[in-house]
Amino acid sequence: MTYYNLHTHDLSLSTDRKLSICNLPYKNSFTSPDAYPGVYFSAGIHPWHIASTDPMSLTSQLSRIAESPQLLAIGECGLDKLTDTPIDIQITIFKQQIEIAENSKKPMIIHCVKAFNELIKLRKETAARQEWIIHGFRGKPQLATELIQHGFRISIGHKFNPETARIIPLHRLFLETDDSNIDIETVYRQIAEIRQIPENELIISIGTNFSELFDLSR
Numbered sequence: 107m108t109y110y111n112l113h114t115h116d117l118s119l120s121t122d123r124k125l126s127i128c129n130l131p132y133k134n135s136f137t138s139p140d141a142y143p144g145v146y147f148s149a150g151i152h153p154w155h156i157a158s159t160d161p162m163s164l165t166s167q168l169s170r171i172a173e174s175p176q177l178l179a180i181g182e183c184g185l186d187k188l189t190d191t192p193i194d195i196q197i198t199i200f201k202q203q204i205e206i207a208e209n210s211k212k213p214m215i216i217h218c219v220k221a222f223n224e225l226i227k228l229r230k231e232t233a234a235r236q237e238w239i240i241h242g243f244r245g246k247p248q249l250a251t252e253l254i255q256h257g258f259r260i261s262i263g264h265k266f267n268p269e270t271a272r273i274i275p276l277h278r279l280f281l282e283t284d285d286s287n288i289d290i291e292t293v294y295r296q297i298a299e300i301r302q303i304p305e306n307e308l309i310i311s312i313g314t315n316f317s318e319l320f321d322l323s324r
């Protein structure tokens with residue numbers, strides 16, 4: 107049985123019993139996935155980092171890295187109204203990343219804070235066809251339901267709204283550890299408990315979701 111972790115910043119996490127998508131580190135440039143054989147990554151420009159980096163240069167690097175078989179998804183990227191960068195600039199950078207995801211046919215791992223209306227609008231406006239997964243979701247059940255109706259998938263970490271964790275359909279759900287020290291087994295245990303289902307059922311469902319969205323053959 108494999109524990110699948112949709113999103114972590116801990117590069118040491120890929121072992122036999124766990125399969126993790128690690129967020130590829132960057133500052134002025136992205137670290138090369140080649141430096142970490144056998145590790146799966148996602149790469150993207152986080153809205154928090156737009157002001158302190160050169161997003162133009164990073165997006166052009168990103169379109170090259172996107173072709174790597176080790177790169178399973180574009181992100182985390184997205185929109186955050188609690189950060190200083192104006193939302194229209196965030197949208198511009200996010201749209202460039204949507205285009206990269208569409209061209210490379212890879213799903214997106216999305217960070218979204220207080221900008222869900224804008225996000226839903228962008229999904230429609232860009233007619234994006236790749237899957238979009240909201241990571242670290244802590245919102246209320248009503249918002250989760252609305253997002254699911256618009257075709258989004260949702261990933262939950264160790265901090266979540268219990269009612270939301272109960273109602274997300276299993277085939278739309280992912281689990282993650284993000285930047286916490288909690289291990290992924292604990293997150294699985296918490297969610298299985300709250301949904302009152304055997305942990306094995308959760309492991310199998312999330313595994314199926316993973317193989318549906320990501321090419322893990324290489």
Ligand SMILES: [Zn+2]
Binds near residue numbers: 113115182
């Ligand atoms: Zn993260």
